[in-house]
Amino acid sequence: MAVILITGAGSGIGLALTTAYAARGDQVYAAVRNTDHCPPAFRHPGVHPIRLDVTSEEETQAVLPLMTQQVGLPDIVINNAGINLPGTIEETCRESWDDIFAVNVFAPLRLSQAFLPAMRTAGTGTIVMMSSLSAEVALPGDGPYAASKAALTRAAEALHYEVAPFGIKIISLEPGAVKSNLNQMPVPPKKTIPAYDPLRHHMQQRANEKSGGAETGDIALDMIRLIEAPDSPAICPVGAQAGEIIRKLNRAAAEERAQLIRAASGL
Template identity: 35%
Template sequence: MTREGKVWLVTGASSGFGRAIAQAAVDAGDTVIGTARRTEALADLVTAHPDRVEAIGLDVTDGERIDAVAADVLTRYGRVDVLVNNAGRTQVGAFEETTDRELRDLFELHVFGPARLTRALLPHMRERGSGAIVNISSFGGQLSFAGFSAYSATKAALEQLSEGLADEVTPFGIKVLIVEPGAFRTNLFGKGAAYFSHEHPAYAEKVGATRKAVREGDGTQPGDPAKAAAAIRLALDAEDTPLRLALGGDAVDALVGHLDAVRTELATWEELSRGTDFDAR
């Protein structure tokens, strides 16, 4: 197909950031292939823009399905200009409460799935000398706290993959953008959407506060997904696109505090750290 504007492939496009990004792309005259486990949630967008929106069923933990979807999209559309790896979920639980299965499942969703889809599309971007890969992380990709060790671990892994990738593909004209949102009014905290590990009484106070915040936070988050989508577009369109884009005042405050703490700790222990080098001859 010959398309005017950009062609976007957005995972988890049925709600939240994915839906907002898809809507913003369509409003700008671009074409969107939105993937979701339940494509009926995209029916209204497809109906409103049948020539520029397609919904495709995809579970990003299914590697073979990822390959098939990527090949099909490239065959029919000829290119993907912007890949948005957005599909994901919340998981709350103390480190000790989190099982191997829960941890592996989360890595499949937040790391291995996006990595496989990116690898499937990257050669075509590289050969064309253009493209953008947007990986939706979290401010938790740079820091963590009680109840979010597993979630933050997956986002940190995604961020480091993205940072190395950016260094590799920038010479080919490909942009990589890591998005680090705070609390936005999506369904991430919604009933049935957030996953909670089995509770251990030893962590009732420390992790309990995080569980309470997630369970009671739905609908009160300060972030506006539509504004987030607009900010992502502005960052991608900028001549000097940032590697990381924090979204929301809470994300900025948390990251500034974290960076200050890291710098203070590094300075406090700098002499000891430097003293581990071989003595100069």
């Protein structure tokens, strides 16, 4: 039986991972911002909801003592919480950049830093960074999200090699399109420029089409296999779509890459 901490566990991939781990008998500490409105899956005896705003330094530092007191050091920490703020680079204000990097980059690194000393002492532990195919290729209108995921992936890649001598495993997972509430087009940027209206309309269509992405339950099982595989590399595409696109990108010259991006974005 493993003990797993999962952030952003209340929906999407986080909920699917929580459900899958609990179903096989593991103990899951499911971190969500509000424990007053938990999904039915949290009623499973193997699921322990905890309140965590990943952008809060105080709440982040409180997680390890809580878990140590109740069950000890977790075997796996999955940094899954994330947000998406679609928009063009010109329209994205500084506040939005701060928000997306606070959640998608600084929060997982802060939580990892909180657990690394104890993992080094124990000589074991796995930390998972939930990245995205967007870390490898940025589509028009997806720049802020792609930039945040690329930053997370590269920081985690360095961390992978830094802590490997201590018996700690760091893995970044890069899924492609998944049926998730991240794909729902949120409120437009505070600053909108009419010249980008056609692109914004196309982005909305693309977000709607992503409702046909991979099932979160299937992706979660693929992720668990990669997390547990002893020979998984530092960066792992997840799902057929992500694997195929990354293989094509790795083979592509500059113009071929541009063509792939245009094709993927429908432009």
